[in-house]
Amino acid sequence: xxxxxxxxxxILAVATSAQAAPVVEAEPSRxxxxxxxxxxxxxxxxxxxxxxxVSMGTLTAAPSGEDFTRFVWTPSPxxxxxxxxxxxxxxxxxxxxADVTVLALPCAGRTELAxxxxxxxxVTVEVAGARFGPRRADRQGRLKLPVEVGPHAHEARVIAELxxxxxxxxxxxxxxxxxxxxxxAPESSIEGAPVHALVVVPDTxxxxxxxxxxxxxxxxxxQESGRRLLFRVAPEPGRSTVPLVARTLDGSVRAQKALExxxxxxxxxxxxxxxxxxxxxxxxxxxxxxxVGGGSNAGPQAAFVVGYGFRNLPVVLELELGVRSQSxxxxxxxxxxxxxxxxxxxxxLAVRWEAVSVGTxxxxxxxxxxxxxxxxxxxxxxxxxxSEGVLGWEVxxxxxxxxxxxxxxxxxxxxxxxxxxxxxxxxxxPGGGAFSVGVRGEFR
Numbered sequence: 001x002x003x004x005x006x007x008x009x010x011i012l013a014v015a016t017s018a019q020a021a022p023v024v025e026a027e028p029s030r031x032x033x034x035x036x037x038x039x040x041x042x043x044x045x046x047x048x049x050x051x052x053x054v055s056m057g058t059l060t061a062a063p064s065g066e067d068f069t070r071f072v073w074t075p076s077p078x079x080x081x082x083x084x085x086x087x088x089x090x091x092x093x094x095x096x097x098a099d100v101t102v103l104a105l106p107c108a109g110r111t112e113l114a115x116x117x118x119x120x121x122x123v124t125v126e127v128a129g130a131r132f133g134p135r136r137a138d139r140q141g142r143l144k145l146p147v148e149v150g151p152h153a154h155e156a157r158v159i160a161e162l163x164x165x166x167x168x169x170x171x172x173x174x175x176x177x178x179x180x181x182x183x184x185a186p187e188s189s190i191e192g193a194p195v196h197a198l199v200v201v202p203d204t205x206x207x208x209x210x211x212x213x214x215x216x217x218x219x220x221x222x223q224e225s226g227r228r229l230l231f232r233v234a235p236e237p238g239r240s241t242v243p244l245v246a247r248t249l250d251g252s253v254r255a256q257k258a259l260e261x262x263x264x265x266x267x268x269x270x271x272x273x274x275x276x277x278x279x280x281x282x283x284x285x286x287x288x289x290x291x292v293g294g295g296s297n298a299g300p301q302a303a304f305v306v307g308y309g310f311r312n313l314p315v316v317l318e319l320e321l322g323v324r325s326q327s328x329x330x331x332x333x334x335x336x337x338x339x340x341x342x343x344x345x346x347x348x349l350a351v352r353w354e355a356v357s358v359g360t361x362x363x364x365x366x367x368x369x370x371x372x373x374x375x376x377x378x379x380x381x382x383x384x385x386x387s388e389g390v391l392g393w394e395v396x397x398x399x400x401x402x403x404x405x406x407x408x409x410x411x412x413x414x415x416x417x418x419x420x421x422x423x424x425x426x427x428x429x430p431g432g433g434a435f436s437v438g439v440r441g442e443f444r
Contacts, residue, residue, distance in 0.1 A: 021101045022046040022089045030106040032148055033079050039105060041071040047091045053183035053198070055086040055255070075107065082109040084151040084202040086181040093186045094196060097223045097230050102181075102200055108150040113158075117141045117167070121160040127173075128153040134161075151178055151204050178202040182212075182246045182255035184233075189242075189261045194234040199246050199255070201227040209249030217242040217259070235261050275357060283307035283316055285440025287413065291324070293432030299326030301434065307352070309442070314354035318368070322346040324430055335382040342421065342428055344374035346394065360404045362411070369395035372419060376426050392421030394431050408441045 023044045031037050040062065043050065050069055052059055056079070062070040073085070087103040115123055119141045124133040128150050137143045137160070147156065156171045181200040189195050197219075201210055205227075212219050212231045216239040223230040235242050242259040288302045303322035309315070327341040350368025357363075372392035379385045395418050402411030412435070419431030 020045055021099055022050070022091070024087065024089055024101050024103045026087075026103060026105050030108070030150070032108045032110060033075055033081075033083075034110070035077070037075050037107070039073045041073055041087060041103070043069045043071070043089050046089065049091045049093075051090050051092075051095075051183075051185060053088045053181060055179045055181040055200070055202075056083065057085060059087070073105070079107075080109050081176050082149045082151040082153065083107050083176075084178040084204050086178075086200050086202055088181055088183060088198060088200060090185070095185055095198075095230075097225045097228055100198065100228070102228065104202065106151050108148045110146065110148055112144045113147050113156060113171070114144050115142070115158055117143075117158070117160040117169075118162050121162040121167075124159045124161075126157040126159065149173060149175070151175065151202075175204075177252070177254065178204050180205075180246050180254040182244065182257050184244075184257065184259060187260075189233075189235050189259060191264055192235045192237060192239070192261055194232050195259065196222075197231040197233050197244060197257075199229045199231065201229075201254075203227065205248075205254075211247060211249060213245045213247065214259075215243045217244075233259060235259065277312040278309055278314060278354070279444060280311040281309040282443045283309060283318070283440055284443065285438055287436040287438025289413075289434060289436025291417075291430065291432055291434035293419070293429040296328035297326060297429045297432060299324065299430070301325075301436065303346070303436070303438075305438075305440065314357075316352045316354070318350045318352055318366075320346065320348045320350060320368070320370070322348070324372075324374075326428070326430055332380070332382070336380055338378065338380040338383075340426070341377045342374065342390070342426070342430065343377075344372045344390075344392070344421070344430055346370060346372050348394065348396075350396075350398075352400070362400075362402045362404060362409060364400040364402075364411075366398040366400060366413075366415070367396070369393070372421055372430065374421070376421075376423060378425060386425065388423055388425065390421050390423055390426065392419060392428075392430070394419035396431070396434075408439055410437075410439045412437050 025042050027040045057073055057075040059071050059073050062072045064070045085105040085107055088100055090100045117137050119139050121137045122134045125145050125147055127147055132147045135145050153173055155173055158169045160167045183198045185196045216236050218234045220232045222232050240261050244257045245253055246255040247253045285305045290300050292298045301324040303320050305318050305320050307316045307318035324344040329337055329339050332338050348368050348370030350366050352364050352366045354364050372394055374390050376390050377387050396415050398413050398415035400411045400413045402409045415434040417431035419429055421428045
């Protein structure tokens, strides 16, 4: 496969094992560091399970095709010094050096070179074959000339021309070392299992000798090919993190990484799934209890309830048919005793919200109201008896708590209410606070 002439394929090693190593190219093939610096890295013949590593900057996935995988590399914002960026690509979790493709991307840095020469001389600077200038020096023979310095540059040639004379001066350049590539395969150790550490040294590195130092792990060199090395790292028992340092033999650190040791976690018991939403259902039930409304407004009550629960909603619309009774006896001066009795048959509509359902426990809230038809009977030993029909009203709110036991649900209800029944002979409030015990069942 031949790359495009606009791209450069910088492969330090491509070998064939069980499967050929990936083919990698960069566009552009070299760049100048700055705010807009970026490069596209295209990988072909990679197969499945592609892994990527880079010595500096950020490598992010980009839109890819069926026969290629593309990444975008961007340097760190503070990167300005010339450097040789290394990329490594392989497939599988346990690669050999023959499975790894390494690509080197030269990145130049911009700087201003301060020059002192003859006054008013025409100055040109050559760095690694590139020319910058010409620019004229001032009357003191000083000038600053912007240049681009690549990672392989070691000196700058300053050419000063004045009249028919020219003078060449060589200025040595001191560049910081390019970072090494240090990557792990796999990225973490499961239960302390050994992993592979790949170290790639750039060809700008002049110091001889390479070593990988690990705190809390045994390191063995398995393979070496030129400036590429493959190590086996086995964490010691009980370690959760193993710091790794790639350095020269004189102790200069070039790359660092931390190996995480992942311990198997006993899977937690999955929480019980939430109860499914209720289906449509009919509800039948009944309750007995009593009420106290203040003064003589007190007595027993009972009710029959029929309701309909809406599908997928914890809401039940209820019709309540009840019976309520209260009576009183009053001494009327010296005339005698007057007895009054009130019998009501409440007809009420309510909405019940099934607010809480935990296990067998149920908590609901009700609200409603309706009419209070009935009869009032008045008798005494000094006047004729009186019977009259009555019609009152009531609104209420209630809280219910119950336990689901098989197909039925016993419950208790506390219900404050506002009610009134009034005639020419009666003023009653048969509500107030009510307490009842009931049971209901659902039918689908």
